[in-house]
Amino acid sequence: MTTATMTKQQISIHRETLDEALHSVAGAAAAKSIRPIIQNVLLRVDEAGNASLYATDLEASVWRSVGAIEGGMGIGIAMVLNPQRLGAILATTPDESLCFEAEDDRVTIRGKACSFTLASEDPALFPVQGDDAADSSMRLDAAELRRALRRTSYALDVESARYALNGVILERDGPDWVLVATDGRRLSRQVIRPEIIGDEAPFLVRPIIPSKTLKLLERTLDEGTVEFSTTGTTCRFDLGETRIWSRLAEGRFPRWQDAMPRSHATRVPMKADELRNAVQQAAILVSRESRAVDFAVDADRLRLSTESADVGASRVEMPIASEGPDQRFALDPGYVVDALKSLEGGEVRLEILDDQNPIVIRTDDGFTGVFMPITREK
Template identity: 35%
Template sequence: MKITCSREPLTAAFSLAASIAPTRSPKEILQNVKITASGGKLTLTATDMEVGIRLDIEEGVEIEVEGTALLPVGRTNAILRESNDETLTLETDDSGVIVRGSRSKFRLPGNNPDEFPPVGAFEEDKYHVISTRLFRTMVKRTVFATDTENSRFALGGVLLELTGDEVIAVGTDGRRLARMEGKGESVGGHETTGTSTIVPTRAIQLMERALDEKQDTVDVAARASDLLLRTNNAVIHSRLVEGRYPNWRQVFPKRDDAVILDMTVGPLFAALRQAAIVTDHESRGIDFTFADGTLKLEANTKDIGESQIELPIAYDGDPITLTMDHRYVADFCKVLDAEASFQLEVESSAAPALLSTDDGYGYVIMPMARDR
């Protein structure tokens, strides 16, 4: 193999592929990225046997001799990052891979690329077409709520429900739950069944990272044990988390007597950050008291101090005090613009709070026991 390639697109593609390769593995060959020069393009593949990626590069690629090679992740990343050359030449010989710049030359040991596990292409005839912007939003607004440390592995990923023109993503750790829904297009009658299409947190974050901003839509195909995502120049597949997701629809409160308040993200987030100054890892609860046209945020932590922050609201009913983990409220604020409006629904100190937006986002926070 001998190719010349523009450094910048190669660096971007290699960095993404390398993020999937494991830093440690009983199979040392997985700590490489396989490159294949064929048909006028360069294809990079990487896998940790749970997640796999195929990336195609056509821009700035000149192939003199077709072939394959394995590039060790750590050293190759360093070469690409430190190089100032606009183009690099990659060539294989009997002892490994040679990387040349205008005034640099590196020789890296080479393993047999034929021993590298295959990473399949996207060959499905049934899938969903989802706008790139919606998919990104779905991931951003749900993935933070997953629980990768929980022994209930089903909570360690994002549930995707794809049926007809409806697409839903859900993330929960058992103490809060985030749900984002929107519209998509089913091709070939594609749909998910039950509650088993759970994409691991790390995998769905990699999928979001791989999205091409210039591409309007992405294709998503769910199979019995894995999920595939296709962009203009990449295919990512991930094994699904084993187990069944809890019935998340039962978590969303349906009540007639709740108080519904129209609020803006920025002012609430600012008040929350101030109130949280006197909290610590052990004492994370903040009292939210709704009364007399004011939302009062109060925290009290032994040996640290007390805080009391007030925010005007349009509510003059009976007082309601709800204690919530300030981190969970902050997570909601972080995934929305400061000027975004949302509705906050509360009922009592023992009932969960529901925060929702007009574009299909809902977020449930379970209350904490009050210390005082």
């Protein structure tokens, strides 16, 4: 379907198509900058007659196709638009299509019964990044990548200054490729199985995808396939009509393998939703000082409890079929709930060595969550 038509001075664009594109790219626009122009989005039609919407904060960029222009071959036009004002116009105007006209430092948007004239800037000054094509890429299902990012990104640390913990790292782990995030107190790991197109060497530099890029991906990942490429300092995701470009997070990622327990003494299979509900119930009376729920694993019963002189006490039980010796340990309930929420149900296994070593939640489809137990004063 043709979504836009064009004359020399103006273009007419399908409103819903432009609104969808704006939703995809607006998150990349800079909130504040010494270059105010990048607080806007760039609407342009190239000489091949294709319209697109683009935004960047110079660290990450999103490009989204808006559609082909009828009769637009050889005619280039670009407009700089404020994303908040454009979004409000698209949300409140009932017209199927809107006319956009650029003239000097203004852009006029017209519908059947409305007209808006917006102050604008020179589109030639708008920085465009991430147009280079890659020689090799990693291809995988968009739904698989969305699931993997959801299952790992909750554990990253956006405020870390010592390590590059403000992103998710991609690396080979034996025969598998994995995405890993950690904040030093918990760790999440998800196996992915991509198809390598070309040379896999660029991916062996262990790229760290920063948190803002992860949020941009969350807004755009849907169906189909994704092609991921990296230069070692930047990365790019091609998702059909959308392209996301980003600088990689800088710094050293800790050796996450050292935090992975190599054995366990007790194994407890259970349903993720049932465990999450029990932890959330027990956490209702967690005190701010302790931030811990006590776990007691017996052969046929999991008991969760909290006790505080100034808050009160809670007791929650659920039936289990434990394999191995009884266990006692304490965990931050928020960390456990974050992990279980990311799984969207299904079966999990709780693996425990003792109360001094990391506690593990594992699934059969490649997820591993690791949690440092909270030490009680004796």
